Amino acid sequence: MRLPKELLPVIQHEIEKIDRRRLLQATAQITERYQNADFSAPALRTDAHRAAYLAVRLPATYAANAHVFAEIQRLIPDAEISSMLDLGAGPGTALFAAAEIFPALQQATLLDADESWLSLGKLLAGQSPSAAARQVLWLRHDLCSGLSCKTHDLVVLSYALGELPQAAVEAMVHQAWSCAGKFLAIIEPGTKRGFAAVNAVRSAMIAAGAEILAPCPHKDACPMHAVGDWCHFSARLERTSQHRQLKGGVLGYEDEKFSYVVAGRQHFPSFDARIVRHPQKHGGHIQLTLCTSQGSIKLQTITKSNKKDYKLARQSEWGDTWKE
Ligand SMILES: C[S@@+](CC[C@H](N)C(=O)[O-])C[C@H]1O[C@@H](n2cnc3c(N)ncnc32)[C@H](O)[C@@H]1O
Numbered sequence: 001m002r003l004p005k006e007l008l009p010v011i012q013h014e015i016e017k018i019d020r021r022r023l024l025q026a027t028a029q030i031t032e033r034y035q036n037a038d039f040s041a042p043a044l045r046t047d048a049h050r051a052a053y054l055a056v057r058l059p060a061t062y063a064a065n066a067h068v069f070a071e072i073q074r075l076i077p078d079a080e081i082s083s084m085l086d087l088g089a090g091p092g093t094a095l096f097a098a099a100e101i102f103p104a105l106q107q108a109t110l111l112d113a114d115e116s117w118l119s120l121g122k123l124l125a126g127q128s129p130s131a132a133a134r135q136v137l138w139l140r141h142d143l144c145s146g147l148s149c150k151t152h153d154l155v156v157l158s159y160a161l162g163e164l165p166q167a168a169v170e171a172m173v174h175q176a177w178s179c180a181g182k183f184l185a186i187i188e189p190g191t192k193r194g195f196a197a198v199n200a201v202r203s204a205m206i207a208a209g210a211e212i213l214a215p216c217p218h219k220d221a222c223p224m225h226a227v228g229d230w231c232h233f234s235a236r237l238e239r240t241s242q243h244r245q246l247k248g249g250v251l252g253y254e255d256e257k258f259s260y261v262v263a264g265r266q267h268f269p270s271f272d273a274r275i276v277r278h279p280q281k282h283g284g285h286i287q288l289t290l291c292t293s294q295g296s297i298k299l300q301t302i303t304k305s306n307k308k309d310y311k312l313a314r315q316s317e318w319g320d321t322w323k324e
Helices: 007-015 020-038 047-075 091-102 115-125 165-177 194-205 241-247 307-315
Strands: 082-088 105-112 136-140 152-158 178-189 212-216 231-238 253-264 273-274 285-292 295-302
Touching: 007 047, 007 115, 020 047, 020 241, 047 082, 047 091, 047 152, 047 178, 047 231, 047 241, 047 253, 082 091, 082 165, 091 115, 105 115, 115 136, 115 194, 115 241, 152 165, 152 194, 165 178, 165 194, 178 231, 194 212, 194 253, 285 307, 295 307
Parallel strands: 082 105, 082 152, 105 136, 152 178
Antiparallel strands: 178 253, 212 253, 231 253, 273 285, 285 295
């Protein structure tokens, strides 16, 4: 997964404005803040933090957004997403992913508390090849002070819910849902904390009468949560040499772990199960960990003798749906 190439020169320009030592320091700071989930003050406070975010986090959150939107598109191919609202939009991550995946997208409203992000987002969107990315209403707004917005087909909170004070989250989620004409997508880091936030939204949405499109094949209580585990997925992104230097990594890729839920207003065609761990591919058999439509976790072994399923399982990845 890669950011649209048209965005790269603007990102590079922003990064080059910051002295190398400050950029390394800022990368370490934001990594630590996100690892410790320390949001007692805004996590991205300075130009150096924002440049570091563009360099090392934007490619990852973009990959997670693209994965989630592709899943909406795959499950409901005729879902026409012509408008989107992104709450806590940062540099416009969700917009850039949505513009790649939803061809009908025409209009977007992007909202953030931080004026500097709105300015950076405008710069980036100005380079996007997508007409939708240039039809954007950018709004400075603090989500803690409530939200009233016209209906958009898709409402997104990507890596933003976890930064809000706990007391504001429940009302925020209900307001976001009231603005969602078709879908509400919540994406959070694939940590225990991120998943807990996603799972709480899922429960609140089910109680509010929403349908759950993904990732769950059921509306029962999450069977992973019940055993202290957490449901999360992984999106692979390419690392540039700059990304590797800033993060002190050696691999040419990074696997971004994320948790998500997509709630919707219509009744969706159901699927049997979702693969919730990396398939264990052995010589003569493959073991899948499935979350099933009965609301339970099941280990399924597929042997080579079952040619059709074995071929499908060999091609399957963590996060895919599975037909039992
Ligand atoms: C980790 S960034 C995520 C940015 C983007 N959504 C993404 O996925 O890359 C969190 C964003 O939420 C915004 N944010 C945090 N608290 C907010 C609040 N109370 N109201 C509005 N935006 C907020 C921050 O300014 C920041 O842009």
